[in-house]
Amino acid sequence: MQGESLIVRDLDICATPPGEVERTIVSQISFALKPGEVMALIGESGSGKTTIALAMMGYARRGCRIAGGSVQLGETDILTLPALETRALRGHRVTYIAQSAAAAFNPSRRLMDQVIEGALIHGVMDRQQAQQKAIQLFAELALPDPEHIGDRYPHQVSGGQLQRLMAAMALITDPALVILDEPTTALDVTTQVDVLRAFKRVMRERGTTALYVSHDLAVVAQIADHVLVLQAGEEQEQGPIGQILDKPGHAYTRSLLAAARPETRVPSRLASSGDELLRIDDLQVGYGHRNRSGEPDNIVLDHIRLRIDRGQALGVIGESGSGKSTLARAVAGLVAPSRGEVQFNRRELSPTLRGRTSEQFRRIQIVFQSADNALNPAHTVRRLLNRPLETYFQMSRDARRQRVEELMDLVKLPRTLLDRKPSELSGGQKQRVNLARALAAEPDLILCDEVTSALDTVVGAAILELLAELRRELGVAYLFISHDISTVRSLCDDVMVLYQGECVEFGPCSTVLNHPQHDYTRKLIGSVPELQPGWLEACQWSTHTQPSTSPV
Amino acid sequence: MNNTKVIPSAKGNTHQHAMAGSRLPITSPKQRNRSRLQLTRWIGLGLFSFWLLVAIFGPLFAPYPMGAFVSDQIYGGASAAHLLGTDYMGRDMLSRILTGARYTVGLALVAALLSTLVGAGFGMLTVLLPHWLEESIRRVFDTLISIPSKMMALVMVSAFGTSIPLLILAAVLSYAPGSFRISHSLAKNLATLEYVQVASTRGEGRLYIAAVEIFPNMIQPVLTDMGMRFVFIVLLLSGMSFLGLGVQPPVADLGSLVRENIGGLSQGALAVIAPALAIGSLTVGANLLIDSLSNSRDNQKE
Numbered sequence: 001m002q003g004e005s006l007i008v009r010d011l012d013i014c015a016t017p018p019g020e021v022e023r024t025i026v027s028q029i030s031f032a033l034k035p036g037e038v039m040a041l042i043g044e045s046g047s048g049k050t051t052i053a054l055a056m057m058g059y060a061r062r063g064c065r066i067a068g069g070s071v072q073l074g075e076t077d078i079l080t081l082p083a084l085e086t087r088a089l090r091g092h093r094v095t096y097i098a099q100s101a102a103a104a105f106n107p108s109r110r111l112m113d114q115v116i117e118g119a120l121i122h123g124v125m126d127r128q129q130a131q132q133k134a135i136q137l138f139a140e141l142a143l144p145d146p147e148h149i150g151d152r153y154p155h156q157v158s159g160g161q162l163q164r165l166m167a168a169m170a171l172i173t174d175p176a177l178v179i180l181d182e183p184t185t186a187l188d189v190t191t192q193v194d195v196l197r198a199f200k201r202v203m204r205e206r207g208t209t210a211l212y213v214s215h216d217l218a219v220v221a222q223i224a225d226h227v228l229v230l231q232a233g234e235e236q237e238q239g240p241i242g243q244i245l246d247k248p249g250h251a252y253t254r255s256l257l258a259a260a261r262p263e264t265r266v267p268s269r270l271a272s273s274g275d276e277l278l279r280i281d282d283l284q285v286g287y288g289h290r291n292r293s294g295e296p297d298n299i300v301l302d303h304i305r306l307r308i309d310r311g312q313a314l315g316v317i318g319e320s321g322s323g324k325s326t327l328a329r330a331v332a333g334l335v336a337p338s339r340g341e342v343q344f345n346r347r348e349l350s351p352t353l354r355g356r357t358s359e360q361f362r363r364i365q366i367v368f369q370s371a372d373n374a375l376n377p378a379h380t381v382r383r384l385l386n387r388p389l390e391t392y393f394q395m396s397r398d399a400r401r402q403r404v405e406e407l408m409d410l411v412k413l414p415r416t417l418l419d420r421k422p423s424e425l426s427g428g429q430k431q432r433v434n435l436a437r438a439l440a441a442e443p444d445l446i447l448c449d450e451v452t453s454a455l456d457t458v459v460g461a462a463i464l465e466l467l468a469e470l471r472r473e474l475g476v477a478y479l480f481i482s483h484d485i486s487t488v489r490s491l492c493d494d495v496m497v498l499y500q501g502e503c504v505e506f507g508p509c510s511t512v513l514n515h516p517q518h519d520y521t522r523k524l525i526g527s528v529p530e531l532q533p534g535w536l537e538a539c540q541w542s543t544h545t546q547p548s549t550s551p552v
Numbered sequence: 553m554n555n556t557k558v559i560p561s562a563k564g565n566t567h568q569h570a571m572a573g574s575r576l577p578i579t580s581p582k583q584r585n586r587s588r589l590q591l592t593r594w595i596g597l598g599l600f601s602f603w604l605l606v607a608i609f610g611p612l613f614a615p616y617p618m619g620a621f622v623s624d625q626i627y628g629g630a631s632a633a634h635l636l637g638t639d640y641m642g643r644d645m646l647s648r649i650l651t652g653a654r655y656t657v658g659l660a661l662v663a664a665l666l667s668t669l670v671g672a673g674f675g676m677l678t679v680l681l682p683h684w685l686e687e688s689i690r691r692v693f694d695t696l697i698s699i700p701s702k703m704m705a706l707v708m709v710s711a712f713g714t715s716i717p718l719l720i721l722a723a724v725l726s727y728a729p730g731s732f733r734i735s736h737s738l739a740k741n742l743a744t745l746e747y748v749q750v751a752s753t754r755g756e757g758r759l760y761i762a763a764v765e766i767f768p769n770m771i772q773p774v775l776t777d778m779g780m781r782f783v784f785i786v787l788l789l790s791g792m793s794f795l796g797l798g799v800q801p802p803v804a805d806l807g808s809l810v811r812e813n814i815g816g817l818s819q820g821a822l823a824v825i826a827p828a829l830a831i832g833s834l835t836v837g838a839n840l841l842i843d844s845l846s847n848s849r850d851n852q853k854e
Contacts, residue, residue, distance in 0.1 A: 332749075333753060334753065353755070358755055361755035364753070365753075366749075366750060370746065373747060375747055376765055376768070376769065377769060378768030391754060
């Protein structure tokens with residue numbers, strides 16, 4: 001079965017939040033796809049991308065209702081189908097690839113059983129045929145050892161492989177329409193290239209019609225023919241990918257494009273005074289049992305040396321598992337290093353929390369990636385900001401109140417939010433409160449662990465802007481951890497590239513990122529998708545081109 | 553509605569599509585669930601608060617003193633003078649239930665509060681203690697949890713003789729370990745969250761972290777758990793009384809009322825049915841209330 005045409009007309013979806021009246025969350029969406037075309041739905045979180053994509057299967061999430069419109073796939077009008085036929089449609093003619101493959105696979109069953117499950121349930125083919133077909137798909141998706149990879153369990157393959165296995169699961173019934181819901185968002189850039197390439201080839205060869213949900217314009221540019229830009233459940237702009245990239249008609253599309261190409265704020269070297277603030281010498285951090293010479297079983301970070309001056313920003317980049325976050329946690333005192341020392345303000349810093357002075361606690365603040373988990377949901381914003389003031393400074397009640405309001409101004413939040421709880425704030429607002437809490441301590445050094453990763457591009461760009469501004473005005477230094485090269489480039493003076501727990505390159509941002517010396521740095525930089533169609537084909541990097549230091 | 557003009561065929565179909573949309577099986581199960589949830593919550597709340605009020609004010613409304621022999625008839629049926637009939641010694645059943653409920657509800661409440669206090673308190677604090685201390689405290693509670701609750705209560709009563717403080721102690725020893733296990737695992741998960749780490753890098757002490765950062769985020773499940781323990785303890789105490797090892801005469805709780813009048817069972821006497829129904833409605837009410845509370849919390853999270 002080849003891809004079929006998809007025509008959506010005037011789609012409306014309503015949602016009923018608990019205890020509230022029903023409201024429309026997606027309104028009047030129409031688009032048409034010819035067989036074999038790929039449409040990208042793009043927009044920030046909450047813009048209704050996934051809701052629309054799920055409606056293509058006649059499915060609405062709990063509390064939602066498809067209120068009107070039509071979805072026509074080939075000859076079938078999906079929304080008028082009775083329940084039984086809808087069931088026959090899902091996982092057969094329309095299939096779905098979810099964002100997190102790790103959560104979508106059942107950890108207790110072999111991969112092959114799960115990949116062919118859909119085909120067996122719908123009676124498309126027998127087990128023998130299905131397994132052959134699956135192996136063929138594994139090979140097409142460039143999975144290693146296609147004959148036997150199906151015998152493994154989900155935890156035995158990597159994230160990128162799992163994502164490709166899920167693509168095999170979706171494609172095994174030769175669906176007329178495939179829905180890809182942010183399939184590469186959770187992956188490292190270096191893995192993302194391979195997965196995108198595999199997806200693209202398989203979909204082109206089979207002429208599959210696809211709906212690609214993403215917030216990343218650069219990824220969409222590689223894979224989609226048409227783009228539909230969404231904001232708050234409404235269409236902002238629709239057109240072929242080239243047109244959207246070159247001549248965006250709508251202001252919102254332009255802001256998306258601008259956020260995807262952050263301009264390099266030439267970091268002012270003025271702020272850095274040459275006064276040493278943090279110095280790390282030959283640091284080793286690991287987990288597990290320590291052997292006689294004091295080395296732990298699993299070494300996460302080794303031979304790390306760095307120096308941060310007052311008011312300087314050091315970026316740390318690397319893929320997941322490279323030990324970036326462990327570095328921040330070691331400096332914060334949450335993990336004790338097994339070797340090496342950390343000097344702060346020219347005084348040795350105790351490896352654990354216990355030996356640190358209140359002054360040291362105050363001067364080093366940590367800001368975590370997910371503001372959802374970093375802010376106590378039971379406390380109001382006022383209380384969250386008040387606490388550091390109470391612990392570190394002897395301030396009168398009035399002085400505290402005033403300071404809290406100053407902090408809100410500093411991170412550009414309205415004071416009316418002070419009495420709200422974190423759950424009543426948006427993602428960007430939460431991250432600002434998170435920053436404000438760190439700033440309340442008037443720190444010298446802020447450890448930023450992936451602070452923009454969980455945010456939409458536009459919101460993330462605003463947070464970066466704020467970080468740069470705070471640095472100019474308050475002279476704080478940052479240890480800025482990120483997997484996103486463009487954010488590091490736009491904020492930091494120096495950059496350190498981590499690969500498997502070791503520093504492979506260190507130096508000024510402009511030098512390292514523009515003239516990378518090490519293979520891995522080149523690969524990392526070369527894997528970031530660019531905002532032009534055809535980049536994917538031109539990109540020569542893949543996981544198979546391993547950097548030279550990689551232990552085999 | 554501009555689009556209907558662009559696509560002429562859609563106009564005639566609009567109505568049909570709207571119908572189709574609302575006919576899908578996944579449409580809105582929520583609405584139905586919610587009204588049912590509301591209903592069970594009100595029933596639960598009604599039954600539970602009724603028994604709470606009886607426990608507090610019941611004796612004031614009792615028409616006769618608890619121990620007074622007021623009728624010649626034993627196992628009497630309902631009448632104007634004795635609304636719930638009379639018991640095996642001709643005492644007024646209504647008065648006895650109104651007075652006895654205080655022991656059942658009061659004892660169970662105190663015991664449930666104490667076991668949650670002990671269990672949740674330790675559960676939360678052990679998370680922040682050094683590993684070896686945490687493990688030793690866990691082992692102690694694990695040992696206690698392996699002893700069947702009724703067995704423990706029976707052994708304690710036979711060793712020390714029955715008394716109200718001893719009954720409470722037995723209930724706490726039986727039910728605090730369960731509460732410990734639940735709150736310990738809740739707190740363990742919360743303690744790995746980033747806001748707790750932020751608090752510890754701020755230099756906060758253990759007690760502050762437990763009381764301010766962790767506790768407010770686990771209070772709901774802990775309360776639900778306490779409600780469940782309340783029900784278990786009602787059943788344990790009633791069971792003990794039924795065996796004659798619980799609250800002793802002249803006072804009587806609901807369980808001992810059932811036991812005293814068990815002789816009337818063959819006659820279908822109201823004297824045995826009424827206290828049994830009382831225990832049933834109290835526990836069912838508490839259960840419904842807990843269910844609806846924990847359900848509504850789940851819904852909020854979504």
